[in-house]
Amino acid sequence: MNILKNGVGEMRIKGVFIKNYRQFQNVEINFNYSSQNDLHIFISENGSGKTNLFNAINWCLYNKEPFQTGSRDNSNKEEKMPILNLKTLTASILNYSSKKPINTVSVELTLELDDGRTAYIIREKDFLVKNPDEVKEYLVEITDCLGNSVHSNSIDKIFEFMASEKNMRNIDIKQPKLEQINNNLVVKKPTQGNDYKIIENDGEEDGASNFIEKFVPRDIRQFFFFDGEQLDDYFQIETGKNLKEAVHQVAKIDLLENIEYRLEKLNKDFRKKSRDLSPNIEKKEKELSKKEDKVNNYEDDLEDINEQINLLENQLKVKREELDSLIVSEDKFPSELKEEKEELEKKLGEVEENKDKKIKQKQKYLVRMCKMIGAWPAIKHTNDMIIEKRENREIPPAIDIEFLEQMLNENRCLVCSTEIGSEEEETKERKAVEEIKSHISHSQSEAHLLTDLGVVIRTIQNDNLDNFENSLIELNQEIKGCETDIGEIEEKIIEIENILDNVDVERIQSLRREIGNAEDARDNQIERRGSLEELLKNAKSQRDEAKRKYQKALKKDKEAKEIKEQMRFLEKGMHIVKNVMGEIISETRENIQKTTQEKFMELNRKNRIFESVEASEDYELRVGTYFNYGATGDLSGAETELLALAFILAVHDVSGFYSPIMIDSPIHRVSDDNRVNFINSLIDISQSKEIILTFTPDDITPNIKDILFEAANKKYKFELDENEVKAEVKNYA
Amino acid sequence: MSKSKYEIVKSKIEESCDDTILKEFLIEILNFEFEYEHPFMYRSTYKKFLNEYFEKWGGRDEN
Numbered sequence: 001m002n003i004l005k006n007g008v009g010e011m012r013i014k015g016v017f018i019k020n021y022r023q024f025q026n027v028e029i030n031f032n033y034s035s036q037n038d039l040h041i042f043i044s045e046n047g048s049g050k051t052n053l054f055n056a057i058n059w060c061l062y063n064k065e066p067f068q069t070g071s072r073d074n075s076n077k078e079e080k081m082p083i084l085n086l087k088t089l090t091a092s093i094l095n096y097s098s099k100k101p102i103n104t105v106s107v108e109l110t111l112e113l114d115d116g117r118t119a120y121i122i123r124e125k126d127f128l129v130k131n132p133d134e135v136k137e138y139l140v141e142i143t144d145c146l147g148n149s150v151h152s153n154s155i156d157k158i159f160e161f162m163a164s165e166k167n168m169r170n171i172d173i174k175q176p177k178l179e180q181i182n183n184n185l186v187v188k189k190p191t192q193g194n195d196y197k198i199i200e201n202d203g204e205e206d207g208a209s210n211f212i213e214k215f216v217p218r219d220i221r222q223f224f225f226f227d228g229e230q231l232d233d234y235f236q237i238e239t240g241k242n243l244k245e246a247v248h249q250v251a252k253i254d255l256l257e258n259i260e261y262r263l264e265k266l267n268k269d270f271r272k273k274s275r276d277l278s279p280n281i282e283k284k285e286k287e288l289s290k291k292e293d294k295v296n297n298y299e300d301d302l303e304d305i306n307e308q309i310n311l312l313e314n315q316l317k318v319k320r321e322e323l324d325s326l327i328v329s330e331d332k333f334p335s336e337l338k339e340e341k342e343e344l345e346k347k348l349g350e351v352e353e354n355k356d357k358k359i360k361q362k363q364k365y366l367v368r369m370c371k372m373i374g375a376w377p378a379i380k381h382t383n384d385m386i387i388e389k390r391e392n393r394e395i396p397p398a399i400d401i402e403f404l405e406q407m408l409n410e411n412r413c414l415v416c417s418t419e420i421g422s423e424e425e426e427t428k429e430r431k432a433v434e435e436i437k438s439h440i441s442h443s444q445s446e447a448h449l450l451t452d453l454g455v456v457i458r459t460i461q462n463d464n465l466d467n468f469e470n471s472l473i474e475l476n477q478e479i480k481g482c483e484t485d486i487g488e489i490e491e492k493i494i495e496i497e498n499i500l501d502n503v504d505v506e507r508i509q510s511l512r513r514e515i516g517n518a519e520d521a522r523d524n525q526i527e528r529r530g531s532l533e534e535l536l537k538n539a540k541s542q543r544d545e546a547k548r549k550y551q552k553a554l555k556k557d558k559e560a561k562e563i564k565e566q567m568r569f570l571e572k573g574m575h576i577v578k579n580v581m582g583e584i585i586s587e588t589r590e591n592i593q594k595t596t597q598e599k600f601m602e603l604n605r606k607n608r609i610f611e612s613v614e615a616s617e618d619y620e621l622r623v624g625t626y627f628n629y630g631a632t633g634d635l636s637g638a639e640t641e642l643l644a645l646a647f648i649l650a651v652h653d654v655s656g657f658y659s660p661i662m663i664d665s666p667i668h669r670v671s672d673d674n675r676v677n678f679i680n681s682l683i684d685i686s687q688s689k690e691i692i693l694t695f696t697p698d699d700i701t702p703n704i705k706d707i708l709f710e711a712a713n714k715k716y717k718f719e720l721d722e723n724e725v726k727a728e729v730k731n732y733a
Numbered sequence: 734m735s736k737s738k739y740e741i742v743k744s745k746i747e748e749s750c751d752d753t754i755l756k757e758f759l760i761e762i763l764n765f766e767f768e769y770e771h772p773f774m775y776r777s778t779y780k781k782f783l784n785e786y787f788e789k790w791g792g793r794d795e796n
Contacts, residue, residue, distance in 0.1 A: 253742075255738075255739070255742060255763070255766050255767065256742060258766055259759075259762055259763065259766055262762075262775050262776075262779055263762075263779070265776070266776065266779050266780065266783065269776070565787070566783060566787050569755065569758075569783070569786075569787050569790055570783065572752065572755055573755055573758060573759050573762075576746060576749050576750045576755065576756075576759060577746075577759065579749050580742065580745040580746055580749055583745060583749070584741070584742070584745065
């Protein structure tokens with residue numbers, strides 16, 4: 001399939017209207033044509049506006065000014081100049097009163113489309129003057145110097161004044177500061193009938209820009225607008241660069257490039273995800289294995305410890321059984337029995353001592369009571385006699401003489417308080433008391449004696465004689481009790497002695513030691529088991545965590561494998577896209593080569609030495625003669641320019657964009673001998689394509705003048721005013 | 734891109750790709766790119782196509 005003839009867009013420029021763009025304050029240029037050549041030429045001195053015409057068209061279409069302006073020497077000066085026409089700018093500042101001035105720069109292209117209808121492309125930019133006050137002050141200062149009133153008519157004089165370096169020495173130059181506040185691209189696109197659709201946008205991507213892309217795509221605009229002075233260098237620097245750029249841009253593989261770019265992006269996303277998912281299974285597996293080994297080791301150790309503990313328990317059981325068989329009493333051991341025996345012997349001594357004490361006490365009692373019993377009949381008789389006398393009232397009453405004496409002293413009865421009279425009165429009652437006192441004073445001592453004796457006898461009887469038997473029985477019982485205790489203690493001592501005589505004390509002690517050691521060993525092992533159980537618990541927890549991570553990694557691995565498969569699918573897709581792009585580029589290159597050769601042969605028809613043009617795989621453009629292939633550097637200036645022109649026409653042809661060619665100074669570097677051939681070639685091209693060319697008057701040598709002027713449909717010239725700030729377009733006479 | 738250029742690219746892909754599913758996937762993407770010159774959030778659309786065709790593809794390799 002032929003990919004070259006796309007039949008995209010064909011157009012020609014019918015006219016251009018430039019307002020306030022650099023030196024063009026208000027310029028309209030018409031490119032209508034009636035002759036067979038669609039050729040339009042501008043002949044002017046350098047710096048008059050030729051290059052800025054091409055810049056204005058580029059600026060309108062792409063918002064770019066690609067060409068160097070003016071002579072090569074003053075390019076820096078030009079670059080500093082504002083895009084806004086200086087006269088318009090100055091006038092707006094001079095007329096400024098309160099509102100900051102805004103000036104509009106615009107370029108409008110009128111296009112004739114392939115169906116004959118007209119379309120318009122308009123770019124407008126608005127600029128705000130940010131410092132009108134200070135600039136105006138400066139301008140007024142100049143006008144004062146000039147002695148004129150401030151109005152627009154004085155602008156030319158102002159520029160004249162400013163142009164004089166002498167005048168400017170004493171003035172502090174204030175540059176106007178401009179701020180772009182608007183940038184509009186508007187396309188008026190023809191629809192049905194005489195209607196137009198207005199497409200507007202500020203951006204570069206869609207809308208109005210897309211309309212332009214259909215005629216002269218931004219990427220290949222350098223093949224439509226170019227500086228003729230650079231034509232002979234076209235293949236000298238980086239020979240393959242232009243060809244490669246052209247092939248890639250003309251091939252229009254941008255769609256495939258987008259697809260490749262996006263597939264690659266997607267693939268990168270997957271690669272990153274795949275890296276993130278990269279689970280490092282082996283590492284996780286090793287970690288799990290390590291953790292499992294640790295758990296197993298702990299479990300083995302624990303098993304060993306449990307075995308040890310069981311062994312020790314069994315040993316303890318055996319030893320305890322043996323010990324139990326040796327132990328005679330339930331809970332006593334020989335040493336304890338010995339201690340018990342010693343206690344018993346001590347107690348036995350105490351009981352025997354107590355028994356002896358009781359026996360002596362009994363003997364003493366019996367001795368004492370023997371005397372008492374011997375004297376008892378006489379005592380009893382005396383007592384009976386006292387009792388008898390008391391009963392017979394032979395014993396005077398126990399009247400207290402002191403009591404009676406007190407009554408006599410107080411002169412009253414101490415019993416009934418009756419007055420008994422004083423000693424002097426000698427009353428009857430007093431005498432009775434004194435008589436009683438006298439009467440009893442003799443018998444009182446005997447009576448007391450008998451009474452006391454009676455008490456003693458009764459006490460002896462009560463305390464001794466009446467309790468003699470009981471006391472004796474009690475003493476005997478106490479002695480007997482002691483004897484019983486002695487017997488029991490002795491019996492126990494004998495029993496213990498018998499036991500101790502039959503016990504292997506050393507074995508028991510040895511067993512006790514062995515059991516103690518075994519218990520210590522067992523307790524140590526139990527303690528160790530506790531620590532191990534804790535370690536095992538932690539190790540199990542770590543193993544479970546490692547297992548979880550491993551399982552997660554396995555899951556991720558599965559995902560990663562899936563992603564890798566998707567990447568493989570994408571990579572295969574990208575491979576196909578790359579192949580298709582390569583194929584298209586290769587075909588494009590071959591077609592550009594073929595067409596360049598055709599065009600070159602056609603343009604260079606008078607020079608039959610050249611046979612072919614070859615574009616190599618590495619984009620080297622070589623021209624073949626009948627003898628061999630030579631590099632483009634071997635060609636003359638005109639031949640190189642013709643080859644470049646052929647190449648550009650081939651790009652037009654192959655790309656399918658049949659738009660105008662604009663060349664600034666096309667023959668500037670072509671020697672006189674070759675100029676005719678070159679101009680003739682351009683004239684030939686202008687029969688099928690609009691060509692706009694610019695020349696300096698010096699370029700128009702006599703040998704081409706007639707040919708060129710005859711073929712050119714329009715001949716214009718730019719005329720600059722005296723201050724070189726305003727250009728006008730006029731017919732070239 | 735012009736319709737004719739699209740047809741050329743499509744035809745080239747069809748000629749270059751023996752894998753039916755992969756071919757369908759690329760043409761789906763080509764159609765998407767052709768329809769939307771500057772697709773917004775293309776990733777989700779590409780992923781959607783990828784999931785759809787990759788599932789059909791199933792990791793097999795027709796070659």
